[in-house]
Amino acid sequence: MLHERIPNLGKLVEPDRVRKEVYTDPEIFELEMERIHERVWIYCGHASQVPKPGDYVTVQIGRQPMVMVRGKDGKVNVLYNRCPHRGAMVCGDQRGNTGEFFRCSYHAWTFEHDGRLRNIPMMESGYAGTRWGRDNPDCGMKRAARVENYRGFVFASLAADGPSLSEFLGRSKIAFDDMCDRSPEGEVEVVPNCFRVIQKSNWKIFLENQLDALHPSVTHQSTGRAAREIELAIEKKTGKAPLSYHMLSAFATVTIEKWDAFQTLNYPYGHCILTGYMGLRPQDPDTLEYERVLAKAYGEKRKEKILTTDIHHVLIYPGLSVQSPLQQLRAVRPLGVDKTLTEIWHFRLKGAPEPIYRRSLAYYNLVNSPSTMINADDLENFWKCQQGLSSEGGDWVSFHRHYGRDIQKGDYLETGPNMGTSEAPMRNQMKAWARFMAAEK
Ligand code: FES
Ligand SMILES: [Fe+2]
Numbered sequence: 310m311l312h313e314r315i316p317n318l319g320k321l322v323e324p325d326r327v328r329k330e331v332y333t334d335p336e337i338f339e340l341e342m343e344r345i346h347e348r349v350w351i352y353c354g355h356a357s358q359v360p361k362p363g364d365y366v367t368v369q370i371g372r373q374p375m376v377m378v379r380g381k382d383g384k385v386n387v388l389y390n391r392c393p394h395r396g397a398m399v400c401g402d403q404r405g406n407t408g409e410f411f412r413c414s415y416h417a418w419t420f421e422h423d424g425r426l427r428n429i430p431m432m433e434s435g436y437a438g439t440r441w442g443r444d445n446p447d448c449g450m451k452r453a454a455r456v457e458n459y460r461g462f463v464f465a466s467l468a469a470d471g472p473s474l475s476e477f478l479g480r481s482k483i484a485f486d487d488m489c490d491r492s493p494e495g496e497v498e499v500v501p502n503c504f505r506v507i508q509k510s511n512w513k514i515f516l517e518n519q520l521d522a523l524h525p526s527v528t529h530q531s532t533g534r535a536a537r538e539i540e541l542a543i544e545k546k547t548g549k550a551p552l553s554y555h556m557l558s559a560f561a562t563v564t565i566e567k568w569d570a571f572q573t574l575n576y577p578y579g580h581c582i583l584t585g586y587m588g589l590r591p592q593d594p595d596t597l598e599y600e601r602v603l604a605k606a607y608g609e610k611r612k613e614k615i616l617t618t619d620i621h622h623v624l625i626y627p628g629l630s631v632q633s634p635l636q637q638l639r640a641v642r643p644l645g646v647d648k649t650l651t652e653i654w655h656f657r658l659k660g661a662p663e664p665i666y667r668r669s670l671a672y673y674n675l676v677n678s679p680s681t682m683i684n685a686d687d688l689e690n691f692w693k694c695q696q697g698l699s700s701e702g703g704d705w706v707s708f709h710r711h712y713g714r715d716i717q718k719g720d721y722l723e724t725g726p727n728m729g730t731s732e733a734p735m736r737n738q739m740k741a742w743a744r745f746m747a748a749e750k
Contacts, residue, residue, distance in 0.1 A: 322743040324736060325712045326705045329698045331742075332511040338646035345627050345745045346371035348468040349578070350477045352629045352640050353377045353387055355656070356461045357498040358404070363422065366404040369642045369650070370467060375453065376400050377463060378407065380422035387453040387465040388424045399450060404501075411450070424450035460485045461496060472578075480721070481580035484623035487633035490615045492658035493606035497636060500670075504653040506679045510691035511698075512627075512643035513738070515651060518687060519622060519630040520583045520734035522568040523710070525560050528690060532682040533561025552591060553671040560683070571621065571729035575715070575722040579626030579741025581734040584619045595664035602662065624734065626741055635672045647695050653677050708732040708739070 321328040321337075330337060351370045354377050358366050365378040367390055374390040376399065390398045392413040399411050399420070410427050411420040419427040426448040429436065436442050453465035457474035462485050464474050475482070489495050508515060518524065526533070536557030543550040571585035590596060604612040623631045631638040636658060642650040655673040657666050676683045698706070711731035715722045724731040 318743070318746050322739050324740070325709050326707055327739050329704055329706060331739075332513060332695065332698045332706070333646060335646045338511075338643070340746060341742075342371040342643065344748065345742070346643065347373060348466065348471065349627065349745065350455075350457070350464040350466045350474050351627075352625070352638075353456075353463045353465050355497075355499040355654075356385055356458060356463055358501065359385060361406065363406045363408050364404075365400055365407055367400050367402070369644075370453070370465060371643075373467065374398055375465065377465075378411075378422050384423070385456065385458065385463050386423050387456045387463070389451040389453070391450065392418060393426075393448050393450065394418050394429075420450050424452050460489045477578055478625065479576055479578065479580065480574075481576060481582070481623055481625045483582070483618075483620065484625060484629075484631035484633050484638075487615075487618045487620055487623075488631070488636055488656065490618075491603075491634070491636070491661070493602050493660035496659045497656040498659055500655050500657060503655075504678050506651050506653065506684070506688070507644070508649045508651065508688055508691050509647060510649060510695040511647060512641050512649040513742070514691045514694050515641055515649055516624060516627065516630065516738060517735045518691070519624050520573055520581050521732075522571060522573070522583060522585075523565060523730040524690070526563060526565050526568060528686045529560035529683050532686065533558055537561045552593075552668060553675060556672050556675050557683070565730060569727045569729045573724045573729065573731060573734050575724075575733050575737035577720055577741075579624075579738045581624045581626075581737055582620060583622040583729075583734070585621040585729070590616060595662065599662050599665045602660070606660070624738075626738055627745075632672075632677075636669045637673055637677060639677065647699075653679075708735045712736070 321331050347370065353368050353370070353375065354366050358364070359377060359379040362379050362381045365376050367374065367376050369375065375387055376390040377385060377387050379385055390400055392399050392415065394413065394416055397413055397415045399413050400407070401414070410422070416430065418429050421427050426443055432442065441448060453467055454469040455466040457464055459474060459478065459482060471477070489497055536554055540550040540554035540558045543554065571583060574582040574584070600612065600616070603615065607615065618634070620633055623633060625631065628641045629638060630641070636656040638654050640652045640654070642652065644650055653673070655669055675681055678684060709732065711724060711728040711733065714725045714728060715731065715733050716725055722733060722737065724733050
């Protein structure tokens with residue numbers, strides 16, 4: 310805990326290191342929710358989660374329970390999930406269809422899909438002469454200040470001012486372009502429902518791990534080695550092992566030196582990209598068929614451009630980690646200073662052959678799901694970090710790896726050659742954190 314109760318935020322973050330309180334102090338967590346998560350653009354969900362009028366999903370933005378709902382006009386609205394009467398949450402389920410309107414289960418106030426009050430039981434007699442009634446906007450469900458969508462991915466900002474979604478995302482938009490362009494129809498649709506994991510660690514520890522290119526060949530080595538052994542045995546027997554083994558064995562075969570050959574690109578607002586391609590273009594009949602479909606839709610040249618997009622991971626600060634070539638994303642919902650929910654979603658490429666979806670599903674199950682050894686090993690590290698950071702064993706977290714060797718290119722920063730394991734993405738995230746936290750309302 311900090312000794313100063315109004316923390317001097319300027320002292321917490323240095324360009325190459327960060328104070329441990331940033332991960333452990335509950336007051337700093339509250340301030341982060343106010344100044345970051347409840348202000349910037351946060352991913353709510355994909356438009357295909359609410360295809361019909363009245364379809365809704367509930368979602369947490371910072372500390373605020375929200376509901377994303379499709380209106381009769383086709384528009385996707387994001388509302389505070391709170392009844393203006395006595396404050397009850399209007400939707401208690403994770404998802405559903407609310408019908409023609411929302412109806413609060415407590416006293417039956419009803420609301421349109423855009424949050425406007427529709428009716429109150431016996432409103433005229435009950436509320437005559439009071440300031441409560443249909444014309445008072447406070448009698449509706451409050452709307453998120455801003456809602457925008459990029460290629461079907463819906464974001465909301467709870468602050469009326471600030472950059473537009475397009476400006477905020479900047480070059481990290483490539484996450485959604487890469488994902489959608491891989492579909493012959495240029496669109497993805499969500500696979501309804503996701504894995505949900507609660508981690509006993511601060512939300513930033515998860516995000517810092519996403520572009521940490523040093524850890525996979527250490528943390529995931531045991532899983533990678535075991536998978537490699539089986540892969541080799543199958544290859545010996547049949548001549549060729551399924552691609553799914555490669556998804557795991559890569560953790561052993563891609564050594565630290567090879568990870569260094571990749572690169573990170575670090576953008577304003579804390580977004581970062583890790584380049585490096587997993588080799589998802591084997592020459593098997595399924596892949597060749599997919600390539601044929603894609604060439605038919607886009608032409609040979611554009612198809613080649615799409616399939617050679619060199620991205621492993623895009624981190625959209627402060628709450629989204631996207632693996633576009635495999636059509637998956639993880640949304641981060643902080644629940645407390647040492648408690649974080651991650652939602653693990655995956656998508657179908659519209660119009661692509663089924664085996665390409667099965668590939669994405671295999672990666673989802675083998676690498677990102679709660680039941681895989683990969684995710685379990687990461688979670689153990691996150692928990693250990695939170696425990697160690699809460700101790701008196703030291704005050705700082707080190708982000709010194711390849712510090713001072715980054716290359717500034719206009720408004721973004723690129724890691725130098727053979728420095729893929731640089732901690733530049735963590736430094737970039739904390740730089741954005743410090744800027745957001747310094748901006749008072
Ligand atoms: S709390 Fe919603 S109608 Fe009373
Ligand atoms: Fe990992």
